[in-house]
Amino acid sequence: VSVQQGFISTISGLLTAIEMVLGIIVFSLAMLWLTRGAVLFLILISFTFWVMSFLILVSSAFSATGTLLPTTLFYMVFHCTAFLFYLSGGVSTIISSYHGVTIAAGVLGLVASVFHLIHTGFAYKKKI
Known part of the structure; x- marks a missing residue:
């Protein structure tokens, strides 16, 4: 089994690793104050996308x-x-939360969304 380091050494690979770490942090923070609604939605989103990022890597x-x-x-x-x-x-988590931990998870979710937007731009640029 040979390990290829070509992808992880690119900007896309680095962004994928950052997105995975952000997803794990968002998931961990949101799980500290597990409720229904927006926080649960953010938990499901962060789990799904950090696992997918891991599988991509x-x-x-x-x-x-x-x-x-x-x-x-x-x-x-x-x-x-x-x-x-x-x-x-x-x-939705920032708007509906009153606890500092869940608000922090929401803010980091927004940071993760910005990274994914930047990554979308890079992917679109490579596609052209």
Whole structure:
């Protein structure tokens, strides 16, 4: 089994790693004050997208064509969807929360959405 370091050493690979870490932090903060509604939505979003980011990193590391991943339509749609969901989850959590921990999770959700938006731009640029 050979490990390819081509993808992780690119800007897309670095952004994917940052998005995964942000997702884990958002998930951990939101789980501290588990409620219904917006916080639960943010928990589900962060879990889904950090696991997907992890799977993207692993599959690109063990694939000979890992550097081609940012040129796929799936990659662009993934980051565009993550941007929209993190944006809606972050805003709704900030609006509906009164606890500092969940507000921090919402703010970090917005930060994650910005990273996914930037990543969408990079994916679109590679697609052209």
